[in-house]
Amino acid sequence: MSVKTSKSAYRGRFAPSPTGELHFGSLVAAVGSFLRARARGGRWLIRIEDIDPPREVPGAAASQLRTLATFGLVPDEPVMFQSRLADRHRQAVQQLMETGHAFPCACSRRDLPADGIYPGTCRNGIAAGKTARSIRVRVADEAIEFCDGIQGLQSHNPARQTGDFIIRRADGLIAYQLAVVVDDAASSITEVVRGADLIDSTARQLHLYRCLGLAEPDHAHLPLVVDENGNKLSKSSGADPILRYPPAIALRLALRVLGHEPPAALRSAASQLEWAGRNWQFEKIPAGPAAIGVQPG
Ligand SMILES: [Zn+2]
Numbered sequence: 001m002s003v004k005t006s007k008s009a010y011r012g013r014f015a016p017s018p019t020g021e022l023h024f025g026s027l028v029a030a031v032g033s034f035l036r037a038r039a040r041g042g043r044w045l046i047r048i049e050d051i052d053p054p055r056e057v058p059g060a061a062a063s064q065l066r067t068l069a070t071f072g073l074v075p076d077e078p079v080m081f082q083s084r085l086a087d088r089h090r091q092a093v094q095q096l097m098e099t100g101h102a103f104p105c106a107c108s109r110r111d112l113p114a115d116g117i118y119p120g121t122c123r124n125g126i127a128a129g130k131t132a133r134s135i136r137v138r139v140a141d142e143a144i145e146f147c148d149g150i151q152g153l154q155s156h157n158p159a160r161q162t163g164d165f166i167i168r169r170a171d172g173l174i175a176y177q178l179a180v181v182v183d184d185a186a187s188s189i190t191e192v193v194r195g196a197d198l199i200d201s202t203a204r205q206l207h208l209y210r211c212l213g214l215a216e217p218d219h220a221h222l223p224l225v226v227d228e229n230g231n232k233l234s235k236s237s238g239a240d241p242i243l244r245y246p247p248a249i250a251l252r253l254a255l256r257v258l259g260h261e262p263p264a265a266l267r268s269a270a271s272q273l274e275w276a277g278r279n280w281q282f283e284k285i286p287a288g289p290a291a292i293g294v295q296p297g
Contacts, residue, residue: 010042223288
C-alpha cells in the first residue's frame with residue numbers, strides 16, 4: 001500500500017470543460033468540491049479542461065469563470081489550463097510506452113465490435129500493412145475497487161467496460177482519462193470530488209495512476225442531477241436553474257441537491273455559501289440521483 005504523506009494538506013479541484021456556459025450539474029460539482037475543501041481546511045483549485053478543441057466554444061472558459069465568481073467560487077491558486085500542460089501529457093504517454101503498459105493501435109472505430117470493447121487486436125503488434133493511429137493502455141481482466149466517499153464501495157473491471165483504452169487519440173489529441181490523471185497528480189490533488197456521471201471512469205483512472213507510479217487521490221462522486229421525470233437535466237431545454245434564476249436561487253437549489261439547503265431567511269448567495277460552509281457535513285450528501293423542482297414557465 002502506498003503511504004499518503006500529504007493527507008493533512010487537503011487539495012481539491014473543479015475541472016470543467018469549456019464546451020458552453022456553466023450548467024447546473026457543474027455548479028453542483030463546483031459547490032460540493034469547494035465546500036469539501038473548505039471543511040477540510042484545504043485548498044480548492046480550478047483547472048479548465050481545454051484539450052479537445054473540436055468540442056470547445058470560444059469564450060466559454062472565461063464565461064464559466066465569471067459565473068463561478070458570481071457564486072463566490074474563486075480558486076485559491078491561479079486557474080490552470082490543461083492545454084498548457086501538454087508536455088507532461090506527452091511525457092506520460094512516452095513513459096507508458098517505454099514501460100510496456102501502452103501500445104500503438106491501428107484499429108479504427110469500424111474495426112471494433114458493436115459493444116465497443118477493444119478485443120486486443122494490436123496488443124502484440126500491428127498487423128503487416130497497417131499504420132498506427134492511436135495509443136492504448138493495457139488493462140488486466142480484474143476488478144479495481146475503491147471506496148467512494150459518497151457512493152460507497154465500488155468495483156469496476158475496465159476489461160469489461162472498455163478493454164485496453166485510448167490514451168492518445170487518432171487525431172493526436174490526448175485522451176481525457178490520461179490528462180485528468182496526470183494533471184491531478186501534478187497538482188497534488190488529494191481527493192477528487194465530482195459528479196456521479198464520471199464514476200465509471202474512476203477504475204480506468206486508478207489503473208493509470210498505478211501504471212504511472214503516481215499517488216492515488218481519494219474519490220467522492222456527488223449525486224446526479226435529474227429533472228422531475230428522472231431524466232438527466234438537459235443543458236439546452238431552458239430548464240437549467242443557472243439560466244432561469246438569479247444566483248441566490250440557483251445556489252439554493254445546488255445546496256438542496258447536496259443535502260445542505262440553507263434556511264429560507266438567507267437570501268443572498270454569499271450568506272447561503274457561508275451558512276453551508278459552517279454547517280457542512282459530508283455524510284449528509286445523498287448518493288442521489290437528486291431531482292430539482294424547476295417551476296414551468
Ligand atoms: Zn488495434
